[in-house]
Amino acid sequence: xxxxxxxxxxxxxxxxxxxxxxxxxxxxxxxxxxxxxxxxxxxxxxxxxxxxxxxxxxxxxxxxxxxxxxxxxxxxxxxxxxxxxxxxxxxxxxxxxxxxxxxxxxxxxxxxxxxxxxxxxxxxxxxxxxxxxxxxxxxxxxxxxxxxxxxxxxxxxxxxxxxxxxxxxxxxxxxxxxxxxxxxxxxxxxxxxxxxxxxxxxxxxxxxxxxxxxxxxxxxxxxxxxxxxxxxxxxxxxxxxxxxxxxxxxxxxxxxxxxxxxxxxxxxxxxxxxxxxxxxxxxxxxxxxxxxxxxxxxxxxxxxxxxxxxxxxxxxxxxxxxxxxxxxxxxxxxxxxxxxxxxxxxxxxxxxxxxxxxxxxxxxxxxxxxxxxxxxxxxxxxxxxxxxx
Numbered sequence: 001x002x003x004x005x006x007x008x009x010x011x012x013x014x015x016x017x018x019x020x021x022x023x024x025x026x027x028x029x030x031x032x033x034x035x036x037x038x039x040x041x042x043x044x045x046x047x048x049x050x051x052x053x054x055x056x057x058x059x060x061x062x063x064x065x066x067x068x069x070x071x072x073x074x075x076x077x078x079x080x081x082x083x084x085x086x087x088x089x090x091x092x093x094x095x096x097x098x099x100x101x102x103x104x105x106x107x108x109x110x111x112x113x114x115x116x117x118x119x120x121x122x123x124x125x126x127x128x129x130x131x132x133x134x135x136x137x138x139x140x141x142x143x144x145x146x147x148x149x150x151x152x153x154x155x156x157x158x159x160x161x162x163x164x165x166x167x168x169x170x171x172x173x174x175x176x177x178x179x180x181x182x183x184x185x186x187x188x189x190x191x192x193x194x195x196x197x198x199x200x201x202x203x204x205x206x207x208x209x210x211x212x213x214x215x216x217x218x219x220x221x222x223x224x225x226x227x228x229x230x231x232x233x234x235x236x237x238x239x240x241x242x243x244x245x246x247x248x249x250x251x252x253x254x255x256x257x258x259x260x261x262x263x264x265x266x267x268x269x270x271x272x273x274x275x276x277x278x279x280x281x282x283x284x285x286x287x288x289x290x291x292x293x294x295x296x297x298x299x300x301x302x303x304x305x306x307x308x309x310x311x312x313x314x315x316x317x318x319x320x321x322x323x324x325x326x327x328x329x330x331x332x333x334x335x336x337x338x339x340x341x342x343x344x345x346x347x348x349x350x351x352x353x354x355x356x357x358x359x360x361x362x363x364x365x366x367x368x369x370x371x372x373x374x375x376x377x378x379x380x381x382x383x384x385x386x387x388x389x
Contacts, residue, residue, distance in 0.1 A: 056126025
């Protein structure tokens with residue numbers, strides 16, 4: 001049998017360093033996540049701090065950033081690590097993405113030197129946890145109309161408002177909070193023990209259950225001006241952080257899809273019906289072939305974007321939208337199709353397929369829904385803004 005990504009020998013496109021990063025993340029996922037994740041998912045909990053310290057020990061947190069204890073890995077190395085982590089569970093990959101590509105990236109790109117020295121080394125080591133507060137209860141896809149406000153009071157800032165669906169918030173030590181002031185949108189590094197800051201764990205999730213998700217309330221939170229990210233003014237700053245995080249999702253979704261496809265192939269070659277393995281039936285093989293093709297194409301797209309980023313230093317937002325739109329949409333289609341191959345066993349927690357499918361429903365939504373990314377691509381193609389129409 002041929003593994004899905006070995007069909008075209010796509011591993012041959014990687015350098016030794018890239019394969020090393022992939023294999024490291026795979027070992028960590030196999031050792032620290034896979035033996036426990038089904039139980040975490042069922043219980044709706046995850047040992048965030050324990051995992052963060054383990055990920056930090058091997059250099060997975062903020063691994064694509066340079067300095068301050070970060071590994072300085074390439075974009076492709078980071079992407080491959082995201083793929084391996086999400087092959088174990090999307091919620092665990094989200095922990096790493098929010099820590100490194102949202103909270104740490106915001107501090108690294110827009111923070112003062114004092115802020116970087118205070119937070120980044122501990123975050124890279126997994127000793128400190130960060131979260132990223134942009135999404136609001138009524139303004140998920142429309143951050144330009146955020147309700148959270150920041151007002152000056154002497155030399156201080158007062159933050160009032162709320163954020164919703166914030167990964168890592170209940171356990172975070174620092175929250176990067178975006179708020180609107182008279183002068184525009186600003187970012188703040190908010191220690192979570194600041195009076196007026198509270199984070200409530202969101203319960204009863206049917207997706208990303210092996211992840212800590214919170215609702216943040218900001219009740220007259222007083223901060224010194226030193227807490228403001230000096231390099232961030234306007235929506236361009238938080239949106240650049242979202243673009244950063246979406247790159248990891250492009251790769252991560254492939255991991256969930258690959259794990260589903262591996263499971264379906266193993267099941268199809270051992271499960272017998274009508275006196276033969278179900279993998280020997282034409283309809284099953286057609287499903288497996290089509291899913292494998294989409295997985296290959298998604299990997300090639302992710303690799304192309306990673307190579308461009310490593311060469312040019314950045315990707316245009318519409319290029320990232322193409323990757324997020326395609327790879328997540330195809331990953332969830334693969335998960336659903338694999339569930340059909342497993343029949344009734346597809347809904348059992350003994351197999352990872354339904355867990356991946358449920359998780360990918362969240363991945364489909366966060367960091368921009370498919371519809372948002374369609375409009376980003378559409379605007380790039382036509383030059384016309386359809387967001388307000």
